[in-house]
Amino acid sequence: MSNEGAAATAAPAHAEVTRRVKTRRVTPRQDGPWRQRLEITLFVTPALTLMALFVVWPIASAVRMSFYRWKGFGPMDDFVGWRNYDRVLHDQVFTDAIVHNFTIVILSILVQLPLGLAVALLLNRKIRFRGVLRTVVFVPYVLAEVIAGVVWFQLLQPESGVVDGLISGIGLTPPEQGFLGTPNLALGTVFVVLTWKYLGLAILLFMAGLQSVPEELYEASQLDGASWWQTQRRIAIPLLGPTIRTWAFLSMIGSIQLFDMVWILTGGGPANATTTMATYLINQGTGRYNYGIAGAASVVLFVIGFVMALAYQTFVLRRDTQTEG
Amino acid sequence: MASRRKKEFGGGSPLVYFLALAAVALTVGPVLYGALGGFRSNEQLARDPAGLPDPWVFKNYSNVISNPDFWHYAVNSxxxxxxxxxxxxxxxxxxxxxxxxxxxxxxxxxxxxxxxxxxxxxxxxxxxxxxxxxxxxxxxxxxxxxxxxxxxxxxxxxxxxxxxxxxxxxxxxxxxxxxxxxxxxxxxxxxxxxxxxxxxxxxxxxxxxxxxxxxxxxxxxxxxxxxxxxxGVADYSTEHSADTAGVLAFTTLAMxxxxxxxxxxxxxxxxxxxxxxxx
CATH class of the missing domain: 1.10.3720.10 (MetI-like)
Incomplete structure (x- = not known):
């Protein structure tokens, strides 16, 4: 138990001495580097093994698969080079899917950011039932995509659904095929449901960020005669910058990977109006057993996500670390 | 805490409460629709999609609860x-x-x-x-x-x-x-x-x-x-697409x-x- 070098040398000393020892050394403990290496290995191995097996290996296989024509049976030996990529990138269903993914990325930022900010600022005010409101606003985020999707699917049923009923109620004509059945409206409708589902995360993160804004700043601006809106505009929102940028990052990654909600609401239809890269690759893989095509699509999906993350990290998030440091 | 809160901006103008109410209605509306829809019959749902249960029907929920598949799914989950x-x-x-x-x-x-x-x-x-x-x-x-x-x-x-x-x-x-x-x-x-x-x-x-x-x-x-x-929810809703009330009850219990x-x-x-x- 106590055969540790540093512990033994520090043992006769008082806490004061320990503190001095600690400040003198960069590493607080110099007990055998091998022992430390062993401990680190011991702690880290289970997690790394699990990730190697179920994350790294499948991704490497997807890359390998993307260079073969393979239907899932027999040996993978029909090497086709870049042909799967060629087919995927010239398949209009897939290029449309990329457009759909990016539409969702941009709409999410444009719509959910101001909306989430507005609700977070609202809930940060001292109003009655604030605690209940905070809880309620987060409820959709906790529900499974599938469950939210099934409920919205019912709400959006053409004619018999609540949404159509409400629209007829105020004297307008709902689309004949329903909101999810009309190609021009389907993607927008999916986006509305996604906003309903994910706004809670934005609100939660923004509220967390707002709580770290020092109270004194509000008080000072209040004394200077600033209005509520001026205070938010000049103090709260700028200080929320890092939180907003983190949220935007999470939101972008989520939009690029979008699958569940689309699969439940439209399955990618009507007429491929709502396909995403993920629904495309699942369709190719499990629907048509074009494993090579699916592999190429997943590599493209990953590369797009990775480049986006890298660019965002370099151009947007780095500002945070620079200004802080 | 109390002294800090006193100085906060704010409070309750009617507009703020109205906005808060609207946000809550939009957020909870679909969930409530699902939960209440489970207490209605399909005939009620067809007549007025947005109405309240009248009379309250408990059959949908009791069907789900007595459905062994639901419990299999719940245990697996x-x-x-x-x-x-x-x-x-x-x-x-x-x-x-x-x-x-x-x-x-x-x-x-x-x-x-x-x-x-x-x-x-x-x-x-x-x-x-x-x-x-x-x-x-x-x-x-x-x-x-x-x-x-x-x-x-x-x-x-x-x-x-x-x-x-x-x-x-x-x-x-x-x-x-x-x-x-x-x-x-x-x-x-x-x-x-x-x-x-x-x-x-x-x-x-x-x-x-x-x-x-x-x-x-x-x-x-x-x-x-x-x-x-x-x-289970996804499959149930495609297999029983005509039974909207049943689907809503199943979905509500699953959430x-x-x-x-x-x-x-x-x-x-x-x-x-x-x-x-x-x-």
Missing amino acids: TVIALITTVVAVLFGVMAAYPLARYQFKFRESLFMVFVLGLLFPAAVAIIPLFILVTRDLSMGNTWWGVALPQAAFALPITVVILRPFLMAIPKELEEAALIDGASRIGIFRWLALPLSVPGLITTGVLAFVGSWNAYLLPLLLLQDDMRTLPL IPALLLFLTMQRRIVGGLQGAVKG
């Missing part, structure tokens, strides 16, 4: 979520510990491995994962076959959230324990683990809810009696456990995320 949570949190805190408390050369690069892991969605690797689990590991249609990959994909966020918690443990406590003759493993078990309980709960709830709500991986790996609730877990743990989750944001 629960077991898979528990395995996922335990594995992700245990392995996650173990990995986060040296990343937070040891000084070594490749510490930050090792941490970057987990940060990068955040970028890998399950969707990218889903087909090879399906092949790996069903053919190479022969774990298709089993609890572990779904739970282990899910835990693997939950590990990055677990490590990223837990590391600041472990870093925040005061050095003095650790040194005191070392002086008392504790080993590093002992410190992990008796000092670091108890002190990072809030973080463990946060990551645990996230892993649990993530698994409970998961769709894509179970969709590929599980069939028949092994299906989870989201699969209760995750909702309850979240509502009871809400404060801790928010606190945990805040800790992670600030750290």
Whole structure:
């Protein structure tokens, strides 16, 4: 138990001495580097093994698969080079899917950011039932995509659904095929449901960020005669910058990977109006057993996500670390 | 607290309350529609989609509760979520510990491995994962076959959230324990683990809810009696598409456990995320 070098040398000393020892050394403990290496290995191995097996290996296989024509049976030996990529990138269903993914990325930022900010600022005010409101606003985020999707699917049923009923109620004509059945409206409708589902995360993160804004700043601006809106505009929102940028990052990654909600609401239809890269690759893989095509699509999906993350990290998030440091 | 709050802006102009009410209505409306729709008959739903139950019908809910499939799905969901949570949190805190408390050369690069892991969605690797689990590991249609990959994909966020918690443990406590003759493993078990309980709960709830709500991986790996609730909900709603009230009752009952877990743990989750944001 106590055969540790540093512990033994520090043992006769008082806490004061320990503190001095600690400040003198960069590493607080110099007990055998091998022992430390062993401990680190011991702690880290289970997690790394699990990730190697179920994350790294499948991704490497997807890359390998993307260079073969393979239907899932027999040996993978029909090497086709870049042909799967060629087919995927010239398949209009897939290029449309990329457009759909990016539409969702941009709409999410444009719509959910101001909306989430507005609700977070609202809930940060001292109003009655604030605690209940905070809880309620987060409820959709906790529900499974599938469950939210099934409920919205019912709400959006053409004619018999609540949404159509409400629209007829105020004297307008709902689309004949329903909101999810009309190609021009389907993607927008999916986006509305996604906003309903994910706004809670934005609100939660923004509220967390707002709580770290020092109270004194509000008080000072209040004394200077600033209005509520001026205070938010000049103090709260700028200080929320890092939180907003983190949220935007999470939101972008989520939009690029979008699958569940689309699969439940439209399955990618009507007429491929709502396909995403993920629904495309699942369709190719499990629907048509074009494993090579699916592999190429997943590599493209990953590369797009990775480049986006890298660019965002370099151009947007780095500002945070620079200004802080 | 009270003196601080007094100075806050604000309060209740009618407009603010109106906006808050609108936000609540939009948020809860669909959920309430599902819950109340389960208490109506299909005939009531067809007559007035947005109406209230009149009279209240309990048959839909009692049908679901007496449906053995629903309970199979619930048990599968629960077991898979528990395995996922335990594995992700245990392995996650173990990995986060040296990343937070040891000084070594490749510490930050090792941490970057987990940060990068955040970028890998399950969707990218889903087909090879399906092949790996069903053919190479022969774990298709089993609890572990779904739970282990899910835990693997939950590990990055677990490590990223837990590391600041472990870093925040005061050095003095650790040194005191070392002086008392504790080993590093002992410190992990008796000092670091108890002190990072809030973080463990946060990551645990996230892993649990993530698994409970998961769709894509179970969709590929599980069939028949092994299906989870989201699969059950999706299949039920396509198989019984004419029985809207039944679908709504099934869906409502399926959302209760995750909702309850979240509502009871809400404060801790928010606190945990805040800790992670600030750290």
